[in-house]
Amino acid sequence: MTVRVLVVDDEVHLAESVRRGLTAEGFAVELSHDGLDGLWHARERSYGAIVLDILLPGMNGYQVCRTLRAEGIWTPILMLTAKDGEYDEAEALDTGADDFLSKPFSFVVLVARLRALARRGATPRPAVLSSGDLVFDPMTRRCHRGDVPIALTPRELALLEALLGNPGAVVAKRDLLRTVWGDDFTGDANVVEVYIRYLRRKIDEPFGRHSLRTVRGHGYQLVHDEAHDA
Numbered sequence: 001m002t003v004r005v006l007v008v009d010d011e012v013h014l015a016e017s018v019r020r021g022l023t024a025e026g027f028a029v030e031l032s033h034d035g036l037d038g039l040w041h042a043r044e045r046s047y048g049a050i051v052l053d054i055l056l057p058g059m060n061g062y063q064v065c066r067t068l069r070a071e072g073i074w075t076p077i078l079m080l081t082a083k084d085g086e087y088d089e090a091e092a093l094d095t096g097a098d099d100f101l102s103k104p105f106s107f108v109v110l111v112a113r114l115r116a117l118a119r120r121g122a123t124p125r126p127a128v129l130s131s132g133d134l135v136f137d138p139m140t141r142r143c144h145r146g147d148v149p150i151a152l153t154p155r156e157l158a159l160l161e162a163l164l165g166n167p168g169a170v171v172a173k174r175d176l177l178r179t180v181w182g183d184d185f186t187g188d189a190n191v192v193e194v195y196i197r198y199l200r201r202k203i204d205e206p207f208g209r210h211s212l213r214t215v216r217g218h219g220y221q222l223v224h225d226e227a228h229d230a
Contacts, residue, residue: 006051019031035058054092078114136160156195172218
């Protein structure tokens with residue numbers, strides 16, 4: 001079956017070159033050179049994969065990807081960028097992209113990755129995590145309590161996700177250290193306590209809550225703080 005691919009890139013000559021190459025490989029290709037136009041195509045039509053540049057007029061690739069995921073559109077997305085570096089890759093993946101390729105790229109690699117994405121198909125949206133009115137969306141990496149958004153750093157978000165993923169359970173410090181900081185972390189283990197304080201100041205104190213609790217000698221627990229609900 002022919003795989004339909006949407007290529008969104010404002011470099012017209014590059015996009016046309018990619019279209020010709022992918023067509024020769026058996027793909028059906030549609031082009032867009034603007035973020036807003038690309039978003040419209042992705043909303044209105046069904047594709048096996050989307051090749052999405054990051055630096056676009058109208059709306060950048062991060063915004064396009066984030067919007068599609070927020071709307072429940074899970075077409076596999078391969079992001080392209082002229083930038084290079086782990087932070088650009090991390091941001092692309094955090095917004096919901098499935099893969100990442102830096103320009104200039106190998107056309108052979110592009111084809112192989114598109115075929116892999118098309119075989120995999122759309123990935124189901126990860127479940128939103130919550131405890132009472134405290135909500136975290138793993139896909140958009142956004143957190144809010146009630147209607148109030150809460151700005152958290154990537155490390156704080158990872159810590160919150162680890163706790164919300166074990167609702168009501170006491171999570172040992174060593175497990176949080178392994179999950180959030182990684183097995184190769186060689187720093188001070190007390191960093192967990194430091195970030196627990198950071199997190200508590202953002203998700204609890206402004207709202208008069210005590211949902212993030214320390215269980216002495218065991219670890220940390222995130223509970224629905226019913227006693228302080230309105």
